[in-house]
Each structure stands twice: as C-alpha cells, then as structure tokens.
Amino acid sequence: METSRQGRWLQVVLPASGVAVGVLLITGPFLATVLRSIAVWDGEAVRLSLDNFIRLLGDPRFATAALNTLIAGGCTTVLAMTLGFTLAWLVARTDMPGRSWFETGNLIPFFLSPYVGALSWIYLLAPHGGLLPWVARTYLGIKLDWLNIYSIPGVIWVLTLFYTPYVYLFVIGPLRQMDAAFEDAARVHGASFGYTMRHITLPLVLPALLSAALIVFVTSAGLFDVPLALGSPRGIRFMPTEIFSLVQYPSDFGRAAAFGMVVLTLTVLLTMLQRRFIANRRFDTITGKGYRPRLIHLRRGARIAALTLEAFYVGGAVVLPTMALLMVAFSKLWMGHFMWKSATTGNFEYVLTKYDLTRTAIGNSLFLAVTGATLGVGLAVLQAYYLTRGNPRRRGLVDALLSLPLGIPGIILGLGFLIIGLRTPLYSTLTIILIAYIARFFPFATRTVTAMFLAINPELEQSARASGASWLQTMRLVVLPLLKPSLVAAWLMLFVIFIRELGATILLYAQGTETISVAMVILSERSSGYVAALAVVQLVMLLLAFATFRLTRTSIAQG
Amino acid sequence: MSFVDIAHLTKRFGGHTAVNEVSFQVPQGSTLALLGPSGCGKTTILRCLAGLETPDGGRIEIGGKTVFDRASATDLMPEKRELGIVFQSYAVWPHMTVAENVAFPLKVRGVGAKERLAKASAMLETVGLKGFENRSATLVSGGQQQRIALARALVHEPRLVLFDEALSNLDAALREHMRLELRLLQERLGFTAIYVTHDQAEAFGLADTVVLMNQGRIETAGPARAVFARPATGFVARFFGLNVLEARMIGPVAGTDQVEVALNEQFTLRGIAGDGLDMTKGKPVLACVRKESVRAGTSPLPGSLPGTIEAVSFQGVAEEYIVAVHGISLRAIQPAAGFRRGDAVHVGMTPEDWIVLP
Numbered sequence: 060m061e062t063s064r065q066g067r068w069l070q071v072v073l074p075a076s077g078v079a080v081g082v083l084l085i086t087g088p089f090l091a092t093v094l095r096s097i098a099v100w101d102g103e104a105v106r107l108s109l110d111n112f113i114r115l116l117g118d119p120r121f122a123t124a125a126l127n128t129l130i131a132g133g134c135t136t137v138l139a140m141t142l143g144f145t146l147a148w149l150v151a152r153t154d155m156p157g158r159s160w161f162e163t164g165n166l167i168p169f170f171l172s173p174y175v176g177a178l179s180w181i182y183l184l185a186p187h188g189g190l191l192p193w194v195a196r197t198y199l200g201i202k203l204d205w206l207n208i209y210s211i212p213g214v215i216w217v218l219t220l221f222y223t224p225y226v227y228l229f230v231i232g233p234l235r236q237m238d239a240a241f242e243d244a245a246r247v248h249g250a251s252f253g254y255t256m257r258h259i260t261l262p263l264v265l266p267a268l269l270s271a272a273l274i275v276f277v278t279s280a281g282l283f284d285v286p287l288a289l290g291s292p293r294g295i296r297f298m299p300t301e302i303f304s305l306v307q308y309p310s311d312f313g314r315a316a317a318f319g320m321v322v323l324t325l326t327v328l329l330t331m332l333q334r335r336f337i338a339n340r341r342f343d344t345i346t347g348k349g350y351r352p353r354l355i356h357l358r359r360g361a362r363i364a365a366l367t368l369e370a371f372y373v374g375g376a377v378v379l380p381t382m383a384l385l386m387v388a389f390s391k392l393w394m395g396h397f398m399w400k401s402a403t404t405g406n407f408e409y410v411l412t413k414y415d416l417t418r419t420a421i422g423n424s425l426f427l428a429v430t431g432a433t434l435g436v437g438l439a440v441l442q443a444y445y446l447t448r449g450n451p452r453r454r455g456l457v458d459a460l461l462s463l464p465l466g467i468p469g470i471i472l473g474l475g476f477l478i479i480g481l482r483t484p485l486y487s488t489l490t491i492i493l494i495a496y497i498a499r500f501f502p503f504a505t506r507t508v509t510a511m512f513l514a515i516n517p518e519l520e521q522s523a524r525a526s527g528a529s530w531l532q533t534m535r536l537v538v539l540p541l542l543k544p545s546l547v548a549a550w551l552m553l554f555v556i557f558i559r560e561l562g563a564t565i566l567l568y569a570q571g572t573e574t575i576s577v578a579m580v581i582l583s584e585r586s587s588g589y590v591a592a593l594a595v596v597q598l599v600m601l602l603l604a605f606a607t608f609r610l611t612r613t614s615i616a617q618g
Numbered sequence: 619m620s621f622v623d624i625a626h627l628t629k630r631f632g633g634h635t636a637v638n639e640v641s642f643q644v645p646q647g648s649t650l651a652l653l654g655p656s657g658c659g660k661t662t663i664l665r666c667l668a669g670l671e672t673p674d675g676g677r678i679e680i681g682g683k684t685v686f687d688r689a690s691a692t693d694l695m696p697e698k699r700e701l702g703i704v705f706q707s708y709a710v711w712p713h714m715t716v717a718e719n720v721a722f723p724l725k726v727r728g729v730g731a732k733e734r735l736a737k738a739s740a741m742l743e744t745v746g747l748k749g750f751e752n753r754s755a756t757l758v759s760g761g762q763q764q765r766i767a768l769a770r771a772l773v774h775e776p777r778l779v780l781f782d783e784a785l786s787n788l789d790a791a792l793r794e795h796m797r798l799e800l801r802l803l804q805e806r807l808g809f810t811a812i813y814v815t816h817d818q819a820e821a822f823g824l825a826d827t828v829v830l831m832n833q834g835r836i837e838t839a840g841p842a843r844a845v846f847a848r849p850a851t852g853f854v855a856r857f858f859g860l861n862v863l864e865a866r867m868i869g870p871v872a873g874t875d876q877v878e879v880a881l882n883e884q885f886t887l888r889g890i891a892g893d894g895l896d897m898t899k900g901k902p903v904l905a906c907v908r909k910e911s912v913r914a915g916t917s918p919l920p921g922s923l924p925g926t927i928e929a930v931s932f933q934g935v936a937e938e939y940i941v942a943v944h945g946i947s948l949r950a951i952q953p954a955a956g957f958r959r960g961d962a963v964h965v966g967m968t969p970e971d972w973i974v975l976p
Contacts, residue, residue, distance in 0.1 A: 240709035246696035247668050247703040247780075248723035248770065262713040353671070 070530040074449055077441025081461050081505075084498035088475020092323065095478045096316035111317035121318070124296040131211060131297065132280030135218040139275050140268060142219065143226025146372060151234040154354045155365045161373065163609060168376040169224035170605040172559035174576055175594040177217045177288035178583070179380030182387050182591075184208040188395030190383050197396075209293040217285050220376040222275045229271035233264045239352035273333045274466065277326050281468025283562035287580065298322060299470045299562060306566055312478065319471040326466045334459060384598065387591035406592035417593055419571065420578035423489060424558055424597075427574065431496045432553035436546055438497065439504035440539070446505070447512040448520075465502045469562025472499045477566045487569030495563045500556050504549035511545030544611065551608045558600050621646035621810045622667070622778060627676035629662050636662045637673070638834035644827070646777075649804060649811040651825035651842075653818060655857070658831040660814045664780050667812065668703055669696035681777055697726070702771030702809075706783035708763040710755045710770075716742070717751035719766055723774035741769040744803070761792045768800075772807065781813040785820055797823040818858060822846060830854055850893065852975050855906040861948050865974070867901040877974050879905050885923075885944035889972025896976060904975045911971035912950035914941050914963040922966040927957045941965055 099108045115121050149155050150162050168176070183190050184206055192203040207213065241263060245255040261268075286297035298318070305315035357365055386397040388406055410417040446458055464472065476495040485491040519541070523533040539546070561576040568577045575597045582590045620643035629637040637659040644650045652660035665671040667678060669685065672693055678686040680701075685694040702723070710719055717738050724734035735751075742750055745765040750758065755766060764784065771779050785793045797820060804811055815821050821828050822842045829839040837857075838850035849855040855862045865879040871888055877897060880886045889905055891897070914925065925943040937954040940947050943965050950965075957963060 238707050238709060240705040240707050241711060243668070243670050243696070244703060244705060244709040244711075244767075244770070245722065245726075246670070247699070247701050249697045249700075249726040249774065250722070251695070251697055251726075254726060259711060263711075265713075 067530075074441045074445035077438050078445050078457055078461070080438060081442055081501060084494070084501070085460065085463055087479060088472055088495075088498065089323070091478040092316050092319045092471070092475045095312055096320045099313065111313040112320075115314050115317045115321070118314075120296060120301065124298050124301040127211060127290070127296060128280050128286075128298040131214050131218060131286075132276050134215045135222055135279045136272050136276040138215065138219040139222040139226050139279075140272050142368075142372060143223045143271065144230055144264075144268060145368065146223065147227045147231040147234055149365050149369070151231050152352055152355055153357050153365065155357055155362065155369070157366075157369075161369050164369070164373040164377065165227055166224050167373075167605065168221050169228070170555050170601050170608075171221070171377070172284070172561075172576065172594070172597060172601065173217065173221045173282060174284035174288060174559070174561050174579065175384065175597065176221060176376070176380055177285045178579070178590060178594060179383045180208050180213070180217050181288065182383040182393065182587070183379055184213070185395075188393070190386070190396055191379075193396045209289055209295075211290075211295065213289045214285050214295075214297070217289065218279045218282065220372075221285075222279050223372065223376070225275050225278075226268070226271040229267045229274075230264050233267045234260075235352075237263060237352065242352065270333060273329055277329055277466040278468075281322065281326070281466075281471070281562075283468070283470045283565065284576075287561075287565075288583075299468060302470050302474060303565060306474065306477070315474055316478065319474050322468060322471055326468070327463065330463065330466045331459075334462075381598070384591050384594055387587050388595045390588060393587045393591075406586075406588040407595075410589055410592045410596065414589070416573060416581065417575075417578050417589070420573045420575050420593075421596065423572060424575040425600075427489065427493055427496060428554045428557040431493050431500075431557045432550045434493075435497050435501045435504045435553045436508070436550045438501050439508045439549055440542065440546070442501075442505045443508040443512045444538075446509050448517065461505060462502050464499050467499065469499055469560065470566065473563030473566035476563070480567070487567075487572060489572050492564055492567045492572060492574070495567055496557050496560060499560075499563055500553055503552055503556070507549040507552065508542060508545050511542050515541050547611050548608065551604050551611075555601055555604045558597060558604070620644060621648075621681055622650075622812070623677075623679040624663070624667070625677045625679075627663065627666060627673055627678065629659075629666055629671060629673045635834050637666070639676070640831075640834070640836055641676075642829055642836065642839060644810055644812060646810055647808050648827065649813065649825045650827045650829060651813040651815055651821035652829050652831060653815055653821040653857075654831035654837075656816060657833075659834040660816075660831045661782060663831075664782055664812065664814045667699075667778075668701055668780055669694055669699050700776055700778075702774070702776040702779040704764070704767045704771045704779070704781045704784040706786055708760075708767040708787075710763045710766050712754075712756040714755055715751065716747065716753050716755050716758070716766055719755050720769045720773050722770060727774060737773055738769070741773045742766075744772075745769045746799075761788055761796075764788060764796065772803075772809070775807075776809065778810045778812070781811065781815075783814055783816070786815070786817070793820070794823075800824060818846075830857065832857075848892070849906060849973060849975070852904045852906070855904070855973070855975065860906045860908050861912065863905045863946060863948075865903050865905040867897060867899055867903050867974075869899050870897050876969050879903055879974055881905060881946050882944060885946055887967070887972060888969035889974040890970065892973055892975040894976055895974060906973045906975060907948070907967060907971050909938070909949045909951040911967060912941070912948050913952060913966045914939055914950055914955070914957065915966060916963065918964045919966045921968070922964040925963050925965040927959055927961045927963060930957060930959060 096111050097107050097109065098105050099110050146165050150158050150165065155161070184192070186204060186207045186209070189208070192206065195201040195203045242255050242259055245259045250258065281299060283299035283303065286300045287303070290297050291300050302315050302318050305311050305318065387393045389402050389404065390397060391401040391403045391405065412418070442461060446454055473495055476491055476498070480486045480491045515538070520533050520537055523537045528536065559576055560574070561580070564574050564577050565580065568574065573581065575593060579590050579593050582593065622644040624643070625641045627637055627640045628635065640663060642650070652663060654660050662671060666673045666686070667680070673686060673688065675688045677684065677688065680699060684692050685699050686692060717735060720741055721734040721738040724737060729737070739751060742748060745768050747762060747765050747769065750762070755763070758766070785796055788796060801824060813821065813824050825842055827840065828842045828845045830837045830845065832853050838845055838854050846858065849858060849860060852862055863881055865881050868878040868880055868886065870877050870891070875890055876888045877891045877895065878886060878888050887905065895903065914927070915922070923943050925941045927939055928942050928947060929940040931938040932954065935953065936951050939950045939957060941950055941963060948965070
C-alpha cells in the first residue's frame with residue numbers, strides 16, 4: 060500500500076516539478092525585467108514610474124535602432140521565405156540532380172554560428188581587404204569595392220543565409236506529405252503549372268509558411284550576433300546591440316529593461332497571434348489518404364537555374380565562409396587573400412595551448428554545452444510527460460507558457476538574469492549562464508520530446524503497468540528507450556545551440572567564465588587570425604554534432 | 619465511333635513495367651471500367667490518359683485529338699486535354715469554399731464571376747448539394763466531398779470524365795446509392811466515363827464495358843455481362859470468386875461443346891470448353907464453377923454426388939459452405955440451410971455450370 064502511494068506521488072510530482080521549473084525559469088527574468096523597467100531610484104527610495112519608458116521612447120537612438128531592426132527583420136523574413144520555400148520545393152518535388160546532398164547541405168547553416176558567419180563574410184566582403192573583391196579585381200578585372208558588408212543590407216544578407224533553413228524545415232514536410240491529388244485535380248481541370256502553384260500549392264502550405272515567417276521575424280530581429288559583427292563597427296544601431304551598450308559602462312539598466320519590455324511585449328503578442336490564428340489551421344487536411352506527389356521533371360534550363368540557386372545558397376552560407384575562415388585561420392597576417400608563404404598553424408597553437416582566455420573559453424563552452432544539454436533534456440522529458448500524459452485540462456495553457464522563450468531574444472533573457480543575479484552570489488558564475496541557457500532554449504527540447512511522446516501509444520505503458528512494473532520502472536524500461544531517438548536529437552540540438560550562444564552570454568560572462576563566442580568577440584579587436592582559429596575549433600564541434608545528428612537520424616529511419 | 623482510343627500504351631517505373639502494350643477503345647457516351655487487383659496498372663492508365671504520367675510508348679487519342687503519341691513526341695499538358703477527374707481522396711481544396719471548388723474549372727477558363735457562380739450552383743443542385751455554396755469545403759462529410767468533387771469534374775462540361783477509385787472511400791450504402799445516381803447523371807449529361815476500381819460490383823454497376831487488368835496487361839475485356847458470365851482465364855475466374863480447381867483433360871464429349879476432365883482418380887466431371895482449350899488427353903486444365911452453382915442438399919438428385927460439410931460461415935440470408943466431394947473442397951453459397959460441420963450431403967452440379975479453361 061505504502062509503496063503504491065509513493066509511486067503515484069512520484070508520477071504526479073516529478074512531471075509537475077519539471078513544468079514548475081520551466082515556469083520559474085521564464086517568469087523569473089520576466090518579472091525582474093518588468094520591475095526593473097518601472098522602478099526608479101531617488102537616492103535610497105524606490106518608486107514606481109514610467110520614466111524609463113518615457114526617456115526611451117523620446118530617444119532618437121531608440122527610434123533608429125527599432126527602425127533598423129524592423130527593416131532587417133522584415134527583409135530577412137521575406138528573403139528567407141522565398142529562398143527557403145524554393146529550396147524546399149526543389150528538394151521535395153523535383154528531380155533536381157544531387158537532391159539528397161542538397162537536402163543535407165541546405166540544413167548545415169542551421170547548425171552553424173551566425174557570429175562566425177558574419178565574421179567570415181567580413182573576411183569575404185570587407186570594403187578594404189575582402190577576399191571576394193580581391194578575386195574579382197585580380198582575376199576578372201571587376202571592381203566590387205562598392206559592396207560593403209558593414210551595412211543594413213550586409214546584416215540582412217547574413218541573417219537570410221542563417222534563417223533560410225527555418226523556413227525550409229517548416230515547409231518541406233507539408234510539401235512532401237501533401238496529397239498530390241490537390242495539384243493534379245487543378246491541372247486536369249484546366250489550370251496551368253504556374254496557376255496551380257499560386258492558387259493551390261502555395262495556399263496549402265501557407266499556414267506552415269506563415270508560422271515560419273513569424274519565427275524567422277522574431278528570432279532574426281532579436282539576434283545579437285550579426286548586428287554586433289556588422290552594425291556596431293560602423294555605428295549602425297540595432298535593438299540587440301543597443302540593449303548591450305545600455306548595459307555597458309556607464310550602464311542604464313532601467314532604460315535597458317524598458318527596451319527589453321517593449322521587445323518582450325511585441326514578441327509575446329506576435330507569438331500569441333501565431334498560436335491563435337496560424338497554428339490552429341489544420342495541417343492534416345492537406346495530407347492523408349491520397350498519394351505522394353510524383354517528382355516534377357526539370358528541363359535543362361530549369362535544372363541549371365535550380366543548381367545555380369543551390370550553389371548560390373550552399374556556397375554563400377557554407378562553402379565560401381568556411382573557406383575564408385580556414386584561410387584566415389592559417390594565415391600569419393590576413394591581407395585579404397591567402398598567401399602560401401605566410402601560411403602557419405601558429406594561430407591554432409596559440410588558441411589551443413598558449414592563451415589562457417581561449418583555453419578557458421573552450422573548456423567553459425564544452426562544460427556549458429554538455430551539462431546544459433543534459434539538464435535541458437531531463438527537464439524536457441518531465442515536461443513532455445506532463446504535456447502528453449498529465450492532466451489534460453491545463454495542458455493548453457502550460458504548453459503556451461512553456462513555448463514563450465522560443466521567440467524571446469537571448470539578450471533580453473540574459474538581461475533578466477543579469478538583473479536577478481547582480482546582487483547575488485550567482486553573479487559572474489558559470490551557473491547563471493547555465494541557467495540562462497536552459498531557460499532560453501529548453502522549449503526546443505520539450506517540443507522534440509513531446510512530438511515523440513505523442514507517437515508512442517499509451518497502451519505500451521499501460522501494458523507495462525499491468526504486467527506489474529512500477530511507474531519508475533515503466534519510465535526506465537519502456538518509455539525512455541522508446542524516446543531515445545528524440546532524446547539524442549534534442550541533446551545534440553541543445554549542444555549545438557549552447558556551443559555557439561552569444562546573445563545571453565555576452566551580458567552574463569565575467570573574467571574566467573568566458574565562452575568560445577565571447578572570446579571571439581573579445582579577440583576580434585586584436586587579431587583576426589586568433590578569432591578565425593577559435594572559430595574553426597567551434598566549427599569542428601558544431602559539424603561533429605551535425606554529423607552525429609544526421610547519422611543517428613539515418614539509422615533510426617532505416618531501423 | 620470510338621471517343622477514346624488507346625493503342626499500345628506502355629509505362630515503366632524503373633525496371634517495373636506498370637502498363638504493358640495496352641490497347642482499347644471507348645465509344646462516345648459509354649462507360650468503361652478498368653478493373654483489377656491493386657498494382658495491376660489500372661490507375662496508371664488513367665493517369666496517362668489525364669496527362670499526369672508520361673507513358674513510355676504508345677498513343678492516346680481523345681475525341682479525335684491525339685493527346686499523346688510517342689512516335690511524334692506529342693504530349694499534351696493535363697490542362698489541355700479538356701477532362702474532368704474525381705480522385706479517391708476527392709482532393710476538395712480545403713482553402714476554398716464549396717462554390718469556389720466547383721467553379722474552379724470555369725475560373726481558369728476565364729468565365730466571368732457571375733456566370734461561373736450560376737453554373738456552379740446549378741451543378742451543385744444536380745449532385746444534390748443545393749445551398750452548400752458558401753460552406754467551407756473541409757466542414758462537409760465524406761459523401762458530400764465526393765459530390766463536390768463530382769460537380770467540379772462536370773461543371774465545365776468535359777466530354778470525358780475519369781474516376782479514380784472514386785467511390786471506394788464511401789460506406790457501402792452510400793456507395794450503392796452513388797452508383798445508381800452516377801449512372802443516371804451520365805445518361806442525362808452524355809459524357810464518356812472511365813472508372814478505375816478494384817470492386818467488381820462497382821465495375822458491373824457502372825460500366826457498359828469492363829476491362830480486367832492483371833500485371834500491366836489486359837486479361838479480358840468486353841461487355842460487363844459477357845465478361846462475368848464466361849470467365850476467359852483462370853485469373854478472371856479467381857478474381858470473380860469462382861471455385862478454380864486443377865484438373866486433367868480426358869477428352870471432348872462427342873456432339874456437345876463440353877469436355878470431360880478428372881479432378882482426381884474418383885472425381886470426373888463435364889464442363890463447357892473455354893476458348894483456346896487444348897483437348898489432348900492428360901493436359902493440365904482448370905475446372906471452374908461459381909459458388910452459387912454448387913448446391914448442397916439432403917436428398918439425392920439426378921447426377922448429384924455425396925459430400926461432407928467441412929466448414930460453415932453464416933452470412934445472414936445466405937450461408938457459405940466448404941463441402942468435400944471425393945476429397946476435393948468446393949465452396950458453395952446458397953440460402954441458409956442450417957448444415958453443420960460433418961453433415962453428409964448430396965452435392966448437385968450441372969455440366970453447364972462448369973467451365974474448363976486452359
């Protein structure tokens with residue numbers, strides 16, 4: 060009797076505590092930011108006022124930063140939607156040569172660091188000493204000096220490269236699973252290929268496309284990495300970099316918090332709109348009983364155009380940046396092009412063995428990524444259990460609440476934790492960075508594990524219980540082994556995100572708790588060779604994780 | 619005058635030949651059913667007709683116009699073939715209203731908004747969905763979606779309408795109802811129709827001509843009644859659910875169109891000789907008989923044989939038995955007679971009911 064009651068207690072309390080931790084992780088920094096934005100110190104006395112907001116909104120720098128961010132986010136969204144849809148359509152629905160390679164290739168940027176991507180594009184396209192203008196001048200006699208990566212178009216370009224895979228991932232499923240009869244019926248009843256595309260195919264994937272657009276807009280506008288690398292050197296203001304500079308000496312936390320509140324409100328509103336109007340449109344109406352679409356045969360011209368687009372994308376997002384990065388990392392002094400006589404491995408020796416900052420940073424990043432991913436996946440399992448097996452009444456609300464961090468910019472969550480941590484022993488420890496990482500990114504893991512949970516028939520667990528297994532035994536012997544593929548996927552995803560994270564870390568690091576990305580920012584003012592070498596080290600970690608991801612996924616699909 | 623003319627149609631998928639040198643014609647205003655088990659190539663033929671697959675060989679003519687010809691590299695796009703089509707999944711577009719779905723073929727043909735709405739409404743009324751115009755297409759039942767798909771396939775008055783397992787997703791009662799309605803509608807509107815189905819009742823109920831397919835080839839073709847009454851091959855007999863038994867030829871019965879065959883040492887019988895039958899003594903042949911023609915009774919009749927009931931399956935009005943005669947198991951369907959396993963019965967069969975096939 061005693062043990063069975065204990066079992067029931069565990070079954071309820073463990074998942075609920077996972078949810079409680081999640082809610083705390085979200086509401087803590089949120090409340091801290093709210094309070095800090097409306098609290099004003101008059102000497103020792105604290106009063107509540109909207110002064111911070113009034114000062115913020117009256118500041119022309121705020122208006123500039125907001126406008127630039129909206130422009131960059133908006134243009135990125137439109138470009139990433141166009142590119143992501145086209146690439147997904149080519150891979151899913153045509154006989155483009157090398158489809159299976161591009162299927163992987165189009166996803167690689169998803170796993171790379173946008174900060175490193177922006178740095179690489181500086182090496183490629185800096186107004187003085189960029190690799191591409193040098194190649195164009197030397198070999199083609201074309202002047203490309205008018206191309207300047209330190210600009211709003213430069214920011215949009217790099218953001219587009221990194222956010223295209225989001226759209227790609229969202230629409231490739233619906234494009235693959237769509238009942239081909241929808242399109243075939245239109246064709247037979249008189250619609251041309253183009254008309255069918257506009258009036259049937261596009262509207263049918265529109266819910267997926269809009270969901271992707273919203274996520275791309277919110278997250279690309281909130282990304283700190285790219286504006287830092289490409290905007291700040293020329294004084295072009297963006298929201299994330301503006302918040303960063305408000306927290307630097309002489310800091311104005313009140314105004315930073317007010318800025319954060321404006322962004323948070325917008326983000327939460329947009330996310331709620333998405334949940335309300337887009338996510339509710341049923342996707343399953345377009346899939347189901349029909350048959351799979353047959354592949355569209357590309358004629359010669361179309362095939363060349365498709366391959367050119369793929370080369371343009373994979374080249375721009377993966378190949379060219381990696382080449383430039385390697386050239387810089389192996390150069391004694393970067394002069395805008397690679398010279399064999401100044402080739403060296405010295406940069407790697409320096410960052411890997413000689414320099415304390417980078418050695419500490421690599422150690423910290425690995426610790427944060429491994430610990431954070433493990434804790435995050437543990438939390439995700441508990442939450443996913445609650446969301447799929449727990450009390451169905453509160454599920455919708457809990458799900459909405461737990462998904463909120465998906466859209467919240469890292470820098471704003473970092474700000475919240477900074478405000479909480481400032482006067483506590485947590486300040487300037489790896490622990491607070493770890494907590495911030497988990498708070499910002501656990502929903503990714505929860506989503507992945509929940510999807511897998513939904514695919515597991517509850518009768519499998521009920522059979523185990525009926526056979527005499529306790530709840531814990533059922534979890535250990537039945538549920539977790541079945542969940543394993545999603546646990547591996549979620550762990551790798553968190554690992555990748557944590558290895559490259561910058562937006563939250565930049566506000567929370569202190570001497571001794573630098574990460575690889577932070578060390579790159581610090582070093583970027585000194586030597587491009589060291590930065591590039593460190594970036595290559597990070598790239599290797601990310602690509603290893605990506606390779607593992609692909610390999611485990613393939614083996615799952617085959618088994 | 620044939621309206622659809624298919625000649626030597628061939629379609630391969632990789633190394634697999636889905637349709638192999640298939641030729642048939644469909645007269646104007648008549649209906650043809652492509653019947654066969656799944657994977658026999660019937661849907662591929664339909665998709666080749668619609669222009670949704672490109673054949674590897676042959677020629678297709680619709681209404682005197684060549685829409686596909688391998689030899690002259692003619693391959694009209696689906697939208698140029700002036701057809702209507704109803705899919706198994708209905709393919710009613712979820713992002714349009716019922717009226718928008720039905721009016722779509724008119725819209726792409728540049729018909730004005732007012733006229734196409736009027737025509738769509740009229741067609742909806744024809745299929746029994748009057749007043750459904752502004753409903754969301756996803757919020758109607760499966761049977762109603764089927765009618766929407768039908769209205770959409772007919773609204774632009776195509777002369778050929780294709781049905782791809784169009785009734786398979788409906789429940790049995792609705793399916794039978796739709797079968798009769800389709801027949802009436804077709805007689806009224808006068809279109810030529812080609813049905814693809816795996817259901818023989820559907821094929822016979824809908825079509826004047828039945829083409830039975832097997833592994834990419836035509837197994838038998840002809841008027842529905844003839845195809846059913848005289849199965850042409852063992853495959854056809856099995857597909858229509860006859861008893862098909864291996865036998866050895868004894869020889870022709872003089873003065874009749876019958877032959878005598880032996881199922882085993884004790885069991886010999888007479889049956890009608892099928893086309894192309896080799897009557898050499900000892901040749902392996904197939905003896906086929908309809909389940910309905912095997913009659914089990916309690917009292918002996920002229921020519922009846924002693925048998926034993928091996929299994930009983932009660933089916934309501936009828937009862938299906940497996941009855942052993944001289945060690946050969948035969949299936950019989952007849953009005954429920956209440957036999958039990960092990961009962962000794964007399965099994966009556968007439969030579970006219972047996973068909974002997976090569």
